[in-house]
Amino acid sequence: MRREELGDLAAFLAVARERSFTRAAAQLGTSQSALSHTIRRLEERLGVRLLTRTTRSVSPTVAGERLLQSLGPRFEEIELELAALSELRDKPAGTIRITAGEHAADAILWPALEKVLPDYPDIKVEIIVNYGMIDIVAEGYDAGVRLGEQVARDMIAMRIGPDMRMALVGAPAYFASRPAPLAPQDLTAHSCINLRLPTYGGLYAWEFEKDGRELKVRVEGQLVFNTLALRLNAALAGLGLAYMPEDAVRTHLAEGRLVRVLADWCPPFPGYHLYYPSRRQSSAAFAVLADALRYRG
Structure with missing residues (x-):
């Protein structure tokens, strides 16, 4: 087998795994047009169609799936052996x-x-x-x-x-006009800063536990973020309560910029x-x- 044929097979594996010429081209450091040409050349040489292309997706044909399953592990073994050679270097x-x-x-x-x-x-x-x-x-x-x-x-x-422990916090300015919650159920009356997580299919329900009793509370508020920094900034600005990792707010609590509530409902976890x-x-x-x-x- 010629060296360029190995390259063509590696290009096919990248497209078949990514299900995308765009992502595969970026991974291989080449252009989409060059990658498309490589796949066509491979298909012509083998005399069989390996990929089904539409305007929206790319997927292996029956022949392509067979080639993917048989060659994929072998190429992976080669990659791992090459990576293992780094042990022979000085560092x-x-x-x-x-x-x-x-x-x-x-x-x-x-x-x-x-x-x-x-x-x-x-x-x-x-x-x-x-x-x-x-x-x-x-x-x-x-x-x-x-x-x-x-x-x-x-x-x-x-x-x-x-x-770790979680900490439910708000700025002194926020509590100036609102009573502190005494139980997780009280959060329904508060403006809370929500977190959107794909693993939860939407907004994360805040999790609490005390004396073996577990509660999940779906909170409401003006703001929804998917980053820690923005939630912390919003809490510091007095725009609502935030449910944060304890270490992320420890300094702000010590210096009085944030106030902690419901600490007894936030036990440690792995x-x-x-x-x-x-x-x-x-x-x-x-x-x-x-x-x-x-x-x-």
Whole structure:
């Protein structure tokens, strides 16, 4: 088999996995037109159609799906073996792709990266902030970060952070004209800053627990965000109550910019874990990062 034929097969795998010429071209660092030409050349050489194209989607034909299932694992093995060669270098090298929520990326990942990366200039890290519970293998990530209770059972999970607590907070200006809630049910009378999460199919219902009793409250208010920073800014501005990770508001509470309520309804829960499929353990670069993230508290 000629070298260019291997390239054509790799191009087909990228399109078949992404179900998109646009995304596959970006991944391969080529143009859509060049990629389309490559696929047509492969189909002509094999004498069979591999992809069904419409104006809105791309999907493998029966022949294409068979080729995807047979070649995909073999190409993946080659990629892993090439990545493992980094162990023979003076220092580990390679690119690590991680998906995480905003808070985990800021509070857990960044402090570790800031400390370890200067010592390993050949390690590159890509962090994608994503609240969805995605398939990290299918999406091409080396690992993900989620709360311990959210990690899939078929993944290896490693604790990278302490137990967490949530904090329900509002600015003194907000409480100047409103009584503090005494129970989660009282939140229906308050203006609350909502969080939109794809994993919950919409707005996140605030979760509380006390003496073994669990409550989920769907709150209302003027504002809905999907980032921590905007929710914090809105709370500091007195525009409503925010339900935030405790460590994200600790300084504001200590300095009086925010007031905490319903603290007895916010018990600790398992913190963040790094999770990954076992086949990724062969990368020396990944081992360096995992060791830097490991929670030793």
